[in-house]
Amino acid sequence: MNIKETICNNITTINLCGTLDASTAPTLRNFKYATAPGNPIVINMSDLDFLDSSGLGAIVGMAREKRDQGGEVLLACLNNKVRKVFEITQVYRLFDIYDDVEAATLHAEKKQGRL
Amino acid sequence: MKTLIIVKEKDCEWLRPIFPGIHPLLVPICNKPFIEFLIDFAILAGSDALRLVSDGPLSEVEQYCDSGIRWGIAISYGSFLSSDDNAMILEKNHRYCSGERVLSMNGFVFIKYDKQHDYAALFTSLTEGEILSCKKGSLSLTGGSVEAPNVIETLPLSLLELDSLEVYYRLSMEILGFGESPYVIPGYSNEAYCHIGRNVVISKSAEIRKPVIIGNNVQIMSDSIIGPQAIIGNNVIIDRASTVSDSIVIEHTYIGEHLEVQNRIAAGNILIEPESGILITMDDPHLLTGIKKSRSREALFQSLVHRILAFLIIAVQLIPFLLLSPILKFQGRWKKSTGSYYTNDAGKTLTLTTTTIDRKSALSSIAAALSLDRFTLLFSVLSGQLAIIGSVPISATPESSVTLHEMGAWYKAGVFSYAEAEEWPVSGGDKAIVERYFAVHGNPLLDIAMTIKAYFNLIHEIHTP
Numbered sequence: 024m025n026i027k028e029t030i031c032n033n034i035t036t037i038n039l040c041g042t043l044d045a046s047t048a049p050t051l052r053n054f055k056y057a058t059a060p061g062n063p064i065v066i067n068m069s070d071l072d073f074l075d076s077s078g079l080g081a082i083v084g085m086a087r088e089k090r091d092q093g094g095e096v097l098l099a100c101l102n103n104k105v106r107k108v109f110e111i112t113q114v115y116r117l118f119d120i121y122d123d124v125e126a127a128t129l130h131a132e133k134k135q136g137r138l
Numbered sequence: 139m140k141t142l143i144i145v146k147e148k149d150c151e152w153l154r155p156i157f158p159g160i161h162p163l164l165v166p167i168c169n170k171p172f173i174e175f176l177i178d179f180a181i182l183a184g185s186d187a188l189r190l191v192s193d194g195p196l197s198e199v200e201q202y203c204d205s206g207i208r209w210g211i212a213i214s215y216g217s218f219l220s221s222d223d224n225a226m227i228l229e230k231n232h233r234y235c236s237g238e239r240v241l242s243m244n245g246f247v248f249i250k251y252d253k254q255h256d257y258a259a260l261f262t263s264l265t266e267g268e269i270l271s272c273k274k275g276s277l278s279l280t281g282g283s284v285e286a287p288n289v290i291e292t293l294p295l296s297l298l299e300l301d302s303l304e305v306y307y308r309l310s311m312e313i314l315g316f317g318e319s320p321y322v323i324p325g326y327s328n329e330a331y332c333h334i335g336r337n338v339v340i341s342k343s344a345e346i347r348k349p350v351i352i353g354n355n356v357q358i359m360s361d362s363i364i365g366p367q368a369i370i371g372n373n374v375i376i377d378r379a380s381t382v383s384d385s386i387v388i389e390h391t392y393i394g395e396h397l398e399v400q401n402r403i404a405a406g407n408i409l410i411e412p413e414s415g416i417l418i419t420m421d422d423p424h425l426l427t428g429i430k431k432s433r434s435r436e437a438l439f440q441s442l443v444h445r446i447l448a449f450l451i452i453a454v455q456l457i458p459f460l461l462l463s464p465i466l467k468f469q470g471r472w473k474k475s476t477g478s479y480y481t482n483d484a485g486k487t488l489t490l491t492t493t494t495i496d497r498k499s500a501l502s503s504i505a506a507a508l509s510l511d512r513f514t515l516l517f518s519v520l521s522g523q524l525a526i527i528g529s530v531p532i533s534a535t536p537e538s539s540v541t542l543h544e545m546g547a548w549y550k551a552g553v554f555s556y557a558e559a560e561e562w563p564v565s566g567g568d569k570a571i572v573e574r575y576f577a578v579h580g581n582p583l584l585d586i587a588m589t590i591k592a593y594f595n596l597i598h599e600i601h602t603p
Contacts, residue, residue: 076560076575083568106215110197112574115217119230122216126232 026054033062034131036124040070043078051081060092063131067124069100074108086117095119095134099127139261139282140187140234141180141241144227147194147220149246149274149301156303156417157388157405161198162246163190166389167306168313168369169324169335169353172248173199177209178322179249183241184258189234191216191227228280239266239282245275248298248309252320255294272297307403307412310369310386314349325351335372353389394425436581443582444526447589448519448553451509451526459513462505471496472505479531480542481523481551487534488523488551490515507597515553527559527589528552529573548577556580559592 024047025040035058043051056064066082068074086096099121101109109115121127150162157165163173173190180188188211190196190203196215206213214234218227224244228235241261243249251257261279270277275297300306313321317330325333331349340346340358347365353372358364361379368382371389376382380397387393388405403410406428407420420426466472473494481488493511497503505511518524524531531551532538542549556562556576557569576588 075579076556076562076572079571079575080560080562083571107197107200108575109217110195110200110215111578112571113195114571116193116219119219120217121230121232123233126229130229 024050026051028054028057030058031128032132033058033135034065034128035062036065036067036128038067038070042073043071043081044073044075045077048077048081051078052084060089061094063095063097063135064089065097065099065124065127065131067099068105069102069124071102071105074105076112079108079112079114083114083117095131097121097127097131099124139184139239139241139258140189141183141185141243142228142231142235143176143180143188143190144218144224144242144244145190145192145194145246147192151194152301153306156403156408156410161195163199164202165306166371167248168310168321168351169333169371169389170321171202172300173203175248175321176243177203177206177211177213178253179251179257180241180243181209181211182251182253182255182257183261185211185241187212187214187234189214189216189231191218191231193218193220193222235280237281240280242278242280243275244278245272246300247272247275248300249277249295250298250320251295253322254320257295260294269293270295270297272299274299274301303403303410303415304412307386311367311384314351314367314369323351325353347383359395390428392423392427394422394427397425440580440582440585441522443585444519445522447526447586448516451593452513452516452520455508455510455513455516458505458508459510462501462510463513466495466502466505469499469502471499471502478534479551480534480538480549481531482549485539485542488518490518490531509554509593509596512553519553525550525552525585527554527556527585527592530555530557530569548574550577554589554592556588556592558595559588561595 024042027038027040029036035056041047089096097119100123101120119130121130145163153162153165164171167175177188188206190199190213200215203213216231218230222230264279266279266281268276268278270293277297298305298309313319313323323333325335327333333351335352335354335356337354338352338356341360341362343360344358344362344364347363350365350368350370352364352370353374355373356370357375359376359378362376363381364370364376365383367384369386370376370382371387371391373390374387376393377395379395380393380399382393382399384401385399386403388403391404391406393399393404401412403412404426407426409418409420409426410416463472473496474491475494476489476491478487479490480486491514493514495502495506495511497506515524519526528550529552532542555569556572560572562569562572
C-alpha cells in the first residue's frame with residue numbers, strides 16, 4: 024500500500040493506494056504526520072482497492088487518536104468495495120464521509136477556522 | 139437531471155418492529171417495494187442517475203436495487219451522520235450534485251404522481267428551490283438554469299408523510315382502488331381492479347372478489363374468499379375456507395384454515411389493526427405464521443466445522459484442564475460465575491458458567507494461556523448453542539436487550555470472539571465493527587483460521603507485559 028501525504032492550509036490529505044489489510048495496516052498505524060496532532064486529516068480512499076477488518080481497525084484507531092487530540096478524520100471518495108465494508112460494519116456512523124476531496128478539505132478548513 | 143433521495147433513520151424506524159427484517163424502503167406497498175415508487179418517479183422526472191443517502195443501514199436496499207440496471211438508471215449510495223442538516227448532506231454529496239440539475243427527495247414520504255404526466259418537461263421548466271413540502275419531507279430542485287421559467291399554480295403531484303401504519307394501510311387501499319392505476323403495479327392485469335402475479339395457484343372453489351392484488355407464488359386453497367380490497371403478498375398461503383377482505387397480507391405469511399381476516403395487516407405471525415396500531419403476535423402456527431426459508435447448506439457446514447473445532451480443542455485441553463483446574467481451585471485462583479446470556483439475535487438465552495483465572499502465579503498463567511477458562515463453554519458448541527468463534531456473549535438483562543436489537547441478525551455468541559482474533563478491544567462499542575465484518579465475510583474455513591488466531595493471540599496476550 025502506498026501512502027501519499029499532501030498538506031494544504033494545515034489540512035493533511037492522505038491518499039491511500041492499494042490494499043489495506045493485516046499486512047499493511049501497521050504502516051498506516053505507525054505513519055507520522057507532518058502537521059500538528061490537533062489538525063484535521065482528510066483520507067482520500069478513491070485508489071484503495073481492498074479493505075479488511077484489520078485495515079478498518081487502523082482507520083478507526085487513527086480517528087479515535089485524532090479525536091483525543093482534538094482533531095478529526097474526514098473520509099472522501101469511498102469506492103464501492105470500501106463503502107460496502109463501511110456499510111456492513113456500520114462504521115459510517117463514526118465518520119464524516121464526502122464524495123469529493125475538495126468538499127472534505129473545505130469543510131475541514133471551515134471547522135479549523137472556527138476553532 | 140439527477141435525483142438525490144435523503145432518508146433519515148428516525149423518520150422510518152417506526153416500521154422496523156412491524157416489519158422485522160425488512161428495510162423500511164423495501165416495505166411493500168401493493169406488492170411493490172416503496173423504493174420502486176421513488177425510482178419510478180425519478181425516471182418520470184427525467185433523471186438518469188439516482189443517489190440514495192441515509193444515516194442508517196442501506197445494505198438490504200443496495201442488495202435489492204444494486205446499480206439500478208433493472209430500471210435503466212444509475213443508482214449509487216451514500217451515508218451521512220444523524221446530526222447532519224440538509225446543507226451538510228448536499229455538501230457531502232458535492233461531486234454528485236455539482237454540474238447538473240438535482241431533484242432532492244427529502245424524508246420518508248410517498249410521492250403521489252400520475253405515470254401519464256410528463257414530469258421531465260415540468261421539472262425542466264421550474265426554477266430551483268422547494269417545489270413541494272409537508273411536515274416531514276420536501277421535494278426541491280437545485281442547480282441548473284432555466285431560460286423561460288414556468289409558473290404553475292397547481293402541481294400534478296403531492297406528498298404524503300408515511301408516518302403511521304394507518305397512513306400505510308390507507309395508501310395501499312387507495313392505490314388498490316384505482317381502476318387504472320397511476321402507478322406501475324406488479325402482476326398481470328387484463329381487467330381493471332385485478333392484478334395477479336406469477337405462479338399463483340387458485341383452487342376451483344376459491345372466490346376472488348375485486349379489487350385485489352395477488353403477488354407471486356401464492357396458493358389459495360379451496361373455499362377461500364379473497365377480497366374485496368385485499369392485497370396478498372408474494373409467497374403467501376391462504377388455507378382452506380378462509381376469508382381475506384379489506385386487508386393486506388405481507389409476503390411469506392401463512393393464513394390458517396377457517397379464518398376471517400378483515401381490516402387487518404397480517405405479517406408473519408403478527409396481526410395488526412391499522413387504525414389503532416394494536417399488534418397481536420400469534421403463537422399458534424396453525425392460525426398465522428411466517429413462512430421461513432430453509433437453512434442454507436453453508437450454515438449447516440459451518441455449524442459442523444464449529445463442532446469439530448470444539449471437539450479438537452476439548453481433546454487438547456482435557457489433560458491440562460484435569461491437572462490444573464483442581465490445583466487452581468484449591469489456590470482460589472479459579473473463580474466461577476453463572477449467568478444468563480443471549481445466544482443469537484432472536485433473543486434465545488442460555489445459562490453459562492464462565493470462569494475467571496487469576497493470573498498471578500505461573501500455573502494460573504499457563505492455564506490462562508491455554509484458554510482453559512473457555513473449556514466448559516466448548517461443550518455448548520458441541521450442542522449447537524454457541525459458536526466456536528463469533529460475538530462476545532451479551533448477558534441477558536433488560537438493558538442489554540436494546541444492544542442485542544441494535545446488533546441485529548449478525549449476532550451469534552461464541553466461545554472465542556472475532557475481536558480477540560483481530561486484537562480489537564473486546565470491551566466497548568468498537569468490537570461490534572469487527573463482528574459485523576465477519577458476520578458477512580465469514581465462512582467455515584475463515585472461522586478455523588480466526589479461531590486459531592484468537593487462541594494464539596490469547597497465549598501471546600499472557601506473555602506480553
